[in-house]
Amino acid sequence: MNIYDIVVVGAGAAGAALAARLSEYPDINVLLIEAGQENPYDIGRSQGAFFLTWGTDKNWAYETISQPFLNGRIIQHPRGRAVGGSTTLNVGAWLRGRPEDYDAWEAAGAKGWNGKTAVDAFLQIEASDRGPSDTRGHDGIVVMNDLTTPTDLSEKILDAYVNAGLGKRGDSNGSDPFVAERFQTLFVDGVRRTIADDFLDESVRARANLTILTGAHVTRVVFEGNKAVGVEIRDVDGVRTIGARREVVLSAGAFNTPQILMLSGVGPREHIEELGLDVIVDLPGVGQNLQDHLYAHVYTLGTADAKGSVAPDLGDAAVQRWLETHNGPASYFPENGVAWASLDGHAVPDFEFLLSYNTTSSSFPQFPDADKRSGVTIGVVLLQPRSRGSVRLASADPFAKPLIDPSYLSEQADVETLVSGLRIAHRMVASSVLASWAETIYPSPDASDEELAAHIRADVGTVFHPVGTARMGSADDANAVVDSELRVRGVEGLRVADASVMPTVIRGHTMAPSVFIGYRAAEIIRRDKAAS
Template identity: 40%
Template sequence: MESYDYIVVGGGSAGCVVAARLSASGRHRVLLLEAGPDDRRFWIQVPVGYGKSFYDRRVNWMYMTEPVAEFGGRRSYWPRGKVLGGSSSINAMVYIRGQAEDYEDWRSAGNPGWGWDDILPLYRRMESHAWGESVWHGGDGPLHVRAPSTELHPVCQDFLAACEELGLPRNQDFNGASQDGAGTYHITVRDGMRMSAARAYLWPARRRPNLRIVTGAETTRILFEGRRAVGVEYRQGGRDRTARAAAEVILSAGSVNSPKLLLLSGVGPAADLRSLGIDPVADLPGVGGNLQDHLDVGMIYRSTVPTLNDQLHPWWGKLWAGFKYLAARRGPLALSLNQAGGFVRSRPGLSRPNIQVYFCPLSYLKAPPGTRPLMNPDPYSAFNLSVSPCRPTSRGHLRLRSADPGDAPEIRPGYLATDHDIRDTVEGLRFLRRLADTPTMRRLIAAEIDPVPAGDDDDSLLAFARANAVTVYHPVGTCRMGPDAATCVVDPALRVHGIEGLRVADASIFPTLTSGNTNAPSIVTGEKASDLILGRG
């Protein structure tokens, strides 16, 4: 039996941080288990290469939800990273921390140490920002954050001008003093290469003799002695193996796989576990509950001016973009396709933005699983505008289908189940209609591309959302952090309630969604967890 001090399950956005920080002193023996392969692959490292991994089972779990009643029975496709770096290796690289109030909400929910004043120093510690060190940003951390401007497609400036015509201020930094307004997104890219959590944290730590990284290793069960976690079983190359942890096991497998592994190991709703033939170790009803996700709904417009479609659709455009990237690591392949956007208040009287806006100077018709739409834009000038409500109140859950670790769990996201979420979604779409009617956008838009809402009334906009909304790939909350073991899974120190030697450190612990993209909050959760485990938090 292999023996270590700490076992980290999952080499994703948080797990890479935890493994690197725990092994930094050289005093602790650390095992990192990742179900997927190594991340040193060309299309993982090329920023726009996430189009290649969107439907690639080698690096992507490719989950599908159960039919969503609020979508008329449509299923939702959930890509999740199955590779070192996790979803930070296959995402669109947009770097958004969320609003200070998000973290204050976490603290108010009974989680001391998780307020904005506690978390901002960790963001600064983890960053090496293009603008250098400041009150808002770090200058020498492992995670490089780029703030592209002149390299972005020129049509982004039309979007920003249209937002100004609606009265939105320009915001150069959504991670600064305020999130309000429109601007361009900062991204996790350095020198034209994706800056995943693996590249930022694991690559410098790979040669440490006290850190062992095992890929292609799917953890199937946590081992317990009584109510203490003492190790894990994992499967690699068709063989079952066992590893023991003298100190702790840390689950960082993500919002789907961390609760799945707890349930497989007997930690969860006891009655549900017994019905599957699993002996309960701890009756924790909250495991797999509290599931939250951001929804995205928008429209595609033909453009009167060239967009990225004109550069990346023709074969010669792809060839030129590839040559430019290989020669200088510049051009559209070195950037995210989500280049501009903003955060808006959809109605008067709101204390903070409730809607995120995305502007993508490229379009592609949604394709079924198995295709690669991002790598083949539409053959005409067009762009994409969409909105995503920031803090949905709908809640879903996930459950095991069986006691077989190879079975994907049953995922029920519960989208658009509350009046709050319906109102925010409808108001977000109405904002897009107003934006499309600004003088700048009227000059830019040649035509709307089907599907489009049947009208501007609430019922038409809601029907459009139900028929066309998709996930923004931000599932959180399934191992909720909080003091009450009846509803929460981990305490504020990320220790699983009622279990010794076991913590969870990833986006599954979020009590509520942060306002915006969730990769940066996932990485900072790894930083916070490391401090807690090492007695510094």
């Protein structure tokens, strides 16, 4: 049996950062395990056509169970199954949230996880092309650029935010939370660099104390008594066990991490026993507290002579052109602007607006030429949802997909808040700046609250930010899964370091805080090793 000091499960945003940082110390022998393969140089590296890879084995291709508050709809949840995790197939947006979001983690019992700690880490992690400042790092590891755009309409949408009196142009990381900007992403000069590309470059991979094992599906954590001593995997060599002298760290994400925990006997006793599995420790919080960002949309259609929307072309010719030249229709992602807004009197945002220079012509069936007209789309993201869901095992089969039930919009307050958000978006599209691109608006600004609520339930989709299913908390919190040192309660030698430990979802996108969690986890583990 191969034995390593530390076994990290999952080479996504958190796991790649964690393994790379741990391997900086020659006295720690690290194994990083990934179920998928290395991320190829394919169309998934493009800004505009990356989602064409969602139908490949690079995607876990998860989906929710039927959602009763979304008219029974099933919501697709693509998750990355490759070195780089979901940073191989996401939008790549580096929107790290507000310091207050991390202060809320500490208030929830995650001691030491606060706004100052997060900002300090981000300034070390980031390599922004915007230059060094008090709010963005310049000499770090993760390289990022602003998204490019082929149309001035992108700028007009940002101007409409200002014109509507909602805020000013600025930096989302700045002291003023109410700004509009073109956000930064992992696409460097138009080509995706994943978090693994940044943290696990050739020099890091050359370290003698770091091993990366791909194509290995972790089926469970192996325990001796209540101590984790390794993991069981299945790969081309069959089923085998890999040992961990010091500890196992799960960085498999908000769906896979609770699945592995429960398959290993760590989780709600009744649920584990009903599937015929042995219980190592009864932890009712495993798989609970699932949170995610949803967004509903306001669509506009311009006058017949309005220009600016850029119709997507993802045919074979466009794909081949991008692969050869990195330009053409597959080069651009239309949702390339972001802005922030709140309900009256709130000091931090309640809504993120994702701004697209394209519209959805199917929303305007009364216009036969709708598909030839320009328009914009405002995606209204509910940043602090109250609805909570769960992840459960479908069976004891480690290859069966988990049962994912976010319980979207199960809290009526979420619907009511989104209605208010659509009203604010209506103010934006009614701005004189967008007059030519908003001759018609759907749903109409004249719609009643009830009509907007019906639109929301039929229209909302996920922003792909699941978190919270193995959350941090204090010792007296019966539903906390890990402590502030990321140690799983009730067992030894097992930690979790990924988005599942977030007590609450941030007011931003979850890639950046996932990197922060992996980055800081390495410091915590190293400190514990030095003290032992």
